Amino acid sequence: MRAALSALRPRQWTKNLLVFAGLIFSGRFSDPESVRIAVLTFAAFCLVSSAGYLVNDVVDRELDRQHPEKRHRAIASGRLSVSLALILACALLVLGGGAAWAAGIGALGSLAFYAANQGFYVLLARSVPILDVFVIAIGFLIRAVAGAVALSVTISPWLLLCTLMLALFLGFCKRRHELQLESNARPSLEGYSLTVTDQFIAITAACTVLTYSLYAIQSETAQHHAGLYLTIPFPLFGVFRYLQLVHAKGEGGNPDETLIRDPWIAGTVLAWIAVALLVMSDRLGGLL
Template sequence: MKPLLLSMRPRQWTKNLLVFAGLIFSGRFTDGESVNLALLAFAAFCLVSSAGYLLNDVLDRDSDREHPEKRHRPVASGALSPSTAMIAAAVLLAAGVAVGAAANTVALLALGAYAANQAFYVLAGRAIAIVDVFVIAIGFLIRAVAGAAVLGVFISPWLLLCTLMLALFLGFSKRRHELALQSNSRSSLRGYSISVTDQFIGITAACTVLSYSLYAVQSETAAEHPLLYLTIPFPLFGVFRYLQLVHTEGDGGNPDATLLTDPWIAGTVVAWIAVSLLVMSDVLGSGG
């Protein structure tokens, strides 16, 4: 049971927290029905994404054995058989669809788009440099759009751009980490170098902060909640801290683990969420 749970990668469910962006920034986090819909969408994405991870591990089991870290994955190490992993993936996918259907039709459509994106990544996209990271980033966009669409609320293009840039930033940081390990387990790495990934990281880091700042001062949400600009320092600090970890401590290979284990990153995320909720509920006032 433990090998199966590890292969489901519950730590990576943190990525699915993006579905709550629409709930938070629409100010509907006090509405019970909206919260329930967001929770159902979150659960559905967790189930479907875990199915994708299992499929990925089965297909990658041979190359993973050559990776200094991935060789410990249950399927690669032999702790979980490929047949068991595939059966579990099918069950998780079916469960995810059922949970999505319990939300609404929009959730099902979003899950379908996400599953198609994941399938493209596993079957083709991951082998092509730059395309591999963009496909992953599109998965993040789908989560953010789904969270808003399920509730029937508008999501700012600036927030979507920020989501895309943040996902690219994290993705290229991960590729840099893999290059530093001199890993040969990913074919797309042949199209990267440390110097080019550093340029990609710098560009996407700047765009992440800029797009969020524009969202916090120029979006419709900012017009309704003028103090939203108070949340800008948190993503700025978070990006700086992550860059520090990537360039001084050789981190960046596992963004999900960093979010949960680095006290500065974790604290920044918690503080950002807290201040965002206060601003969106107008507890801090509406003057400006």
């Protein structure tokens, strides 16, 4: 049971929190029905993403056994059999589809796109440098869009671009960490070098901050909610802190664990959420 649970990678469910972006930035977080739909969409993505992790680990089990960290994964280490992992993946797909259906046709359609994107990654993209990170980033983008589509709300193009740039930033940081480990467990690493990866990281870091700043200043949401610009320092600090962890401490291999373990990153995210909620509820209007 413990091996099966670890193979689901519950810590990586934090990535699916992106589905709540539509709920927060539409200002509908006080509406019970909207919250119900968002929670069901989140649950659906958690279940289906875990199914994807299981399938990916089955396909990569031989390569993972050569990796200094991934060799401890449940399937690579033999603690979870391939047959049981595939059965569990199918069950999760069915449960995830059911949760998405309960959330609405928009959530179900988005989930189908996400599953197809995961399949494309496992079958082809993971072996192609740069494309591998882009396909992963598109998965993040689908999560953000899914939360908005499920609620039938629009989401700013600037916020979508920011999501894409942030996902690319985290993805290239992860590739940099793998290069430092000098591991050959990922075929696409042959197309990367520390020099070019550092350039990718610098570009996407700058674009992340720029696109979020434009969202917080020029988007339609910003026009309706004075003070959204007050949230800009939080992603700026978060990106700087993450760059410090990557370049000064050699981290960046597990963004989901960094979010939980690093108090500065975790505190910044919580503060950003708190201020964003206050701004979207217009409770700061009298102070601006």
